[in-house]
Amino acid sequence: QSTLTIKDLHVAIDGKEILKGVNLEIKGGEFHAIMGPNGTGKSTLSSAIMGHPKYEITQGSITLDGEDVLEMEVDERARAGLFLAMQYPSEITGVTNAEFLRSAVNARREEGDEISLMKFIRQMDGNMDLLEMDQDMAQRYLNEGFSGGEKKRNEILQLMTIQPKIAILDEIDSGLDIDALKVVSKGINKMRGEDFGCLMITHYQRLLNYITPDHVHVMMQGKIVKSGGSELAERLEAEGYDWIKQELGIED
Ligand code: ADP
Ligand code: MG
Ligand code: MG
Secondary structure, eight states: OOEEEEEEEEEEETTEEEEEEEEEEEETTOEEEEEOOTTSSHHHHHHHHHTOTTEEEEEEEEEETTEEGGGSOHHHHHHHTEEEEOSSOOOOTTOBHHHHHHHHHHHTSOTTOOOOHHHHHHHHHHHHHHTTOOGGGGGSBTTTTOOHHHHHHHHHHHHHHHOOSEEEEESTTTTOOHHHHHHHHHHHHHTOBTTBEEEEEOSSSGGGGTSOOSEEEEEETTEEEEEEOHHHHHHHHHHOSHHHHHHHTOOO
8 A cells, every 4th residue: 555645845836936835645545636726736736746847846745655756757756656647648759559558557567577468458458448448549649639538538548557556637527528527437436446546636526526535625825725525525516615715814
């Protein structure tokens, strides 16, 4: 069982402080959601965890099972078991989806213990069936000409194939119609288990109708200002964020 621990995290972009002391612990087996108004730093948190160079950590720590994540290069973070579904995944020309997935799986395995091609294809086919993806998606170049919905499904295919310890899914629900949302949720729910922890970042409560979080956190002005169970997401859906602002005396 893994633990991602974020302590007093401060992050600046171009010298401007965006995150102002975030504390969060995600363990294997747990599903967390971070909600909050636009522009409060949710995506900044996911970018900082994955090591985007634009995001400067000015204070605090991120560790995975006690290992200093901030000392790791981006690809080392992935190899250590972190997964980040990018809000805007980029195209990788000349690499098919299947090739990318297989090398990502093998990057997390010991040398000499690479997954066999047969086993890999069997797993990928099964996951693609579950996600109701066209089989020809496997042979297309990664993200090249993928529609918004195809990209999201493909991110969940990556998640299911790579089997990370901890995943951060930033707005995995944005731009999905209800059928695609259900399929994507089915894939994420299939990941549930003691060896998998998940942080879902979402502006809307809709996703959480399909994936019930164990813990819900509200981010405002660069901090987590409130935490609770799934009932917190329901209250936010019904009442918005104003009651929290009032409770905390936050001005817009
Ligand atoms: P959220 O995901 O909660 O909507 P973001 O983390 O994307 O919020 O943004 C938080 C703040 O940081 C915003 O004020 C945004 O304008 C700023 N910001 C985010 N990314 C960048 C960037 N690459 N360059 C400059 N400012 C940024
Ligand atoms: Mg935003
Ligand atoms: Mg965002």
